[in-house]
Amino acid sequence: MDNAEATTYLSQYLGKSLRIHILDGRIFVGQMKCTDGDCNIILSLTYEYRQPSPNAIREAIESSENSSTLITLSSRFVGLVVVPGQYIQKIEYEETGRASGQYVVP
Amino acid sequence: MPDERVPTINLRLPVTKDGNKVWDITEKFTRAAAALETGQLIKDEYFTLFESVGALEIMDPKMDSGFLRLGETLEDEYDVSRDLLPDEVIGIMDQFLSYEMAWHEGYPLSQTLLTSLYIERLLWPSPKTLDDARFIRFDGRGASGLAQSLLHTVLRAFCLGLVKSCDLVIQRIVTREYFEEEDFCTMTYHRDLLSGFPEEEVDTVLAQALQWLSDSTLPESLSDDMISAIRVRLDFRKKFLEAITPSKPASSTQDLWAAMIDQLKHFNESHSLGKPVPEAFSHRIQRRLASTVPPRPIVDFTFEEAIEKLILTCSHCQETSRLAKCQVESSQNLLAITRVFGSRKPHPLAFARAYFCSGMFCVERNEYENLLRKDVEEIVLRDDPIMDPVNWSIEAPQSSGVPKDPRLAMSQVIDDFCYRASCYLEFWSALCQNRCRMRRMLSHTIRAFDDLQAECEVFDEDLRQVAPEMQISPLSLWSYHQKLRQMEWVTQLGFEQDVYLPDELGGMYWWLARLSEIRSRLLEQMILPAIKHRRNAIAQNKIKIKHAKVEQMSDMQSFIETLLHEAHGTSALADSLSVLYIVLAYHELIPAPPRPYGEAALRYELRMKPFLRIGTPSPPDYEGFCADMQPCGMYDNPAQHPSIILAELGPRIESWMQEAKAAFTALKKLGPSAAKATGVEHAWNKAGFAPYAIKDVSNVLLSCIAVGVTLAGLRGTFAKSGYDMDPKPVQAILPEVDKRYHDAWVVPKIVSR
Incomplete structure (x- = not known):
């Protein structure tokens, strides 16, 4: 991928909602504001999601008496964050229903 | 340690709307990023470097409040549904009171009340109904047995009363006319302190808990002292909530405050009955709050100190209530009251000051105009035709050819003056601040009054046109007098706060003497x-x-x-x-x-x-x-x-x-x-x-x-x-x-x- 192509590709995600999974298991969901060559990503209006603890999972299963149940992740608002590229495990683009701006090619 | 017996579960993100597509772009994204040149940024055109400085760096132990060290867990081991002994209930309630007062003293909620696992359970996830706000949600079993009732009826009611009163305290403080409180932390870290539920609902829960205490046949092993200690604590919460309810006028709460002070005086005796439960509080909860800093230690505030502060706050509120009953008519009288209240020692806490302000002043701007008019009247224009209320009832002539009624002209000049004298509101705000801030704010208002005085010459000239018999220049005189008084106060507050060094005192007294001398000449x-x-x-x-x-x-x-x-x-x-x-x-x-x-x-x-x-x-x-x-x-x-x-x-x-x-x-x-x-x-x-x-x-x-x-x-x-x-x-x-x-x-x- 040459520089021009990379620039175009990355620019289309500006202002779009990204989900970034990091190595310790947390997920950050926010709007992309900025990125650089080291893949450091700045997200705004970010929420942090965390896998529920084993205890919480066990409790939820016990209470619902169903081995396949839905548990909401614990979340909190963290605002403007920068996720350093070295900790990023997975990046997901979330296509929101509203067609805002131009079409994104994933 | 991850538990291997946990079966596969479906995880979903609550924000994702059904049907939205999610694409994994990891590989292409990283490849594209790697193709960027060193120093090249792909950024939103409105996003500035300055803004980016404020971003929290994830995985940085000093910035990322969600970062867990190796082996550190987010969850606490404490089980909020466990049976509680009566002495533990008293212990937890007393700990709550200590933290509540620490918060009133200026510490943030995150280091005080929000460290409680019980409160965390009540408030998160945000309850949709008050009934939702319980320690164990979706529990069909219902409370049975003494220990469970103590937990789910008594402690829950206490917690709800506490949280709701914190909400009302914040509301009271932030709705002051001039809000810039530096002695108090209003931040709630994205937790909603039951602000959506009316205080009557919480009051009912408290009343039910009290009812349960008196109705149910409690076991003999529970001593009367213990029962009455729990009852008096619940009752205090109920009274406190009632007294600070916004719709309740300050003038009607005097007896309530007096009763609370009486109750609090016995808290220290029954405190020894309680048994502290430190495990029920954890600084780790801060990781789950919308906080930009990693957890800080829980504030240490002794119970004795807390009770002392609480009694003090109640007595300040009681005093406000007594003063509000007086129906003060004169603005000079209100000034005397405000100055005396502001100079109380020990100094009233932020809430007591906010309670005083809301009890003594109305928020509407109109109120200040009336106060200002009264003030001018009382110093320079008492029973003067210029201030005759009739003047404000005269209508402007329909045609421009008809000469204006001089009385109408007078009232218009006074109205213009009131409109211009916005510093008068700041003056009152200054008097309701803490002592140091009062001195700083008055240093600003004197400048505003200096400007006002200069403009008053024009207003006085206008007045003289319609009231030629006028002997003095009332508005300039009033603002000059007002300014001089404030200058004296600024200097005197300097002595009070030891702003001046020993060898400077002579010079400052000399300056004070000059100011008072000018004012006494003006008056005389x-x-x-x-x-x-x-x-x-x-x-x-x-x-x-x-x-x-x-x-x-x-x-x-x-x-x-x-x-x-x-x-x-x-x-x-x-x-x-x-x-x-x-x-x-x-x-x-x-x-x-x-x-x-x-x-x-x-x-x-x-x-x-x-x-x-x-x-x-x-x-x-x-x-x-x-x-x-x-x-x-x-x-x-x-x-x-x-x-x-x-x-x-x-x-x-x-x-x-x-x-x-x-x-x-x-x-x-x-x-x-x-x-x-x-x-x-x-x-x-x-x-x-x-x-x-x-x-x-x-x-x-x-x-x-x-x-x-x-x-x-x-x-x-x-x-x-x-x-x-x-x-x-x-x-x-x-x-x-x-x-x-x-x-x-x-x-x-x-x-x-």
Whole structure:
């Protein structure tokens, strides 16, 4: 991928909602504001999601008496964050229903 | 450790709407990023580098509050559904009270109440109904057994009452007219403190819990002391919530506050019945709050201290309630009340001050205009045709050719003036702040009043056109008087807060004397004669206002006389003290710190900073100041022999002191009702070390006597041991703020070395 192509590709995600999974298991969901060559990503209006603890999972299963149940992740608002590229495990683009701006090619 | 027995589960993100597509772009994204050149940024065009500095760096242990160290867990082991013993319930309740007061003292919620696992369970996820706010949600079992009822009925009710009252406290503080509270932290970290639920609902829960306590047959093992300790704590929460309910006027809560104070006095005794449960609080909860800092330690606040603060706050609120009942009509009276309240010691906490403000003032702007009009009336325009309420009922003529009714013109000028005098609102706000902030804010309002005074000349000119018989320039006079008073207060607050160093006190008292002197001249030569003139005019029926009465004018006259005595006394006592400090400086009895790099002229400028931009009266330049402050040459190299200095200046100290004494005695004789201090007479009548910074007149009189004693001590020492002893046999000691007769009057004491 040459520089021009990379620039175009990355620019289309500006202002779009990204989900970034990091190595310790947390997920950050926010709007992309900025990125650089080291893949450091700045997200705004970010929420942090965390896998529920084993205890919480066990409790939820016990209470619902169903081995396949839905548990909401614990979340909190963290605002403007920068996720350093070295900790990023997975990046997901979330296509929101509203067609805002131009079409994104994933 | 991850549990292997946990079966596969479906995880979903709650924000994702059904049907939205999610693409894994990891590989392509990283490849694209790697193709960027060093230093190249792909960024939103509105996103600035400046903004990016504020971003929190994830995985940085100092910035990322969600970062867990190896082996650290987010969850706490404590089980909020476990059975509680009655003594543990008392222990937890008392711990809550300590944290609540720590928060009132200024600590953030994250380090106090929100560290409780019980509260966390109630508030997160946000309950949709009050019924949702329980320790265990979706629990079909229901509470059974004493231990569970204690938990789910009693402790839950207590927690809900506590959280709701925190919500009301925040509301009360942030809805003040001038909100800039630096002594209190309103941040709730994205937790909703039951703000959506009406206080009546919470009140019902508390009432039910109390009902349960009295109805159910509790086991014999539960002692009566224990039951009553729990009951009184619940009842306190219920009363507190009721008292601070916004719809309840402050004037109707006096009995409630009194009852709470009575209850609190017994809290310390029953505190020993409780058993602390430290596991129920954890600093780790902060990781789950919307906080930008990693967890900080939980605040340590003792129960005794908390109860003391709580009793104090309740008594301040009770005082507000009593004052609100008085139905204060006069703005001068309200001013006296506000100043006395603001000077209470120990100083009222942020909530007590907010309660006072909402109890005594209405929020509408209109209220301040009325207050302002009353203020002007009471100082310069009492029973004057200009302020006749009829003027505001006259309509403007339909056609422009018809001349305007002069009464309408008068009311319009006054309205314009009120509109312009927005600094009047700031003035009141300043008086409701803490003492230090009050001094800083008043330093700003005096500038605004200086500007206002200049504009008032135009308003006065307009008034003169429609009321040619007017003797004075009322609006300029009023704003000048108002400004001078505030300048005096700023200087006096400086003494109270020990802003000035020992060797600067003489100069500052000199400045205070100049200010009060100008004000007393203003009152004596302009305002008082005008009132006497109007009084005579009313007596001879020359003024045609319906309600004008000679008695009212006499009241007015005695009020202005109290102001005059106060200004005169202040100026004389300040002069006397200033000269006393000069004498002490010549005798090298005042400690002057070494200032190898300090410059006296710059220091003078610094002390006069609040007044430098004031048109009149402006502080004199440094040379003029020095000439007045050093009548006998330099302090370290006097032109005259020290004996001559004392002989020359001593009589001046004495005569001024006598003058001050006479003025304050006259003020005392006129009494609090003449001075429009109804409602706060106790601050007047109590001699000795009253719990107010603005103390009673008798305390100023004691200060006058103390000046005499110091002078006599000085004379006695030198008569006995001569002037040239080295080292000096005596030294001057400046009493600390709590050891002075009056906080604003620092009278040095002469003691043997």
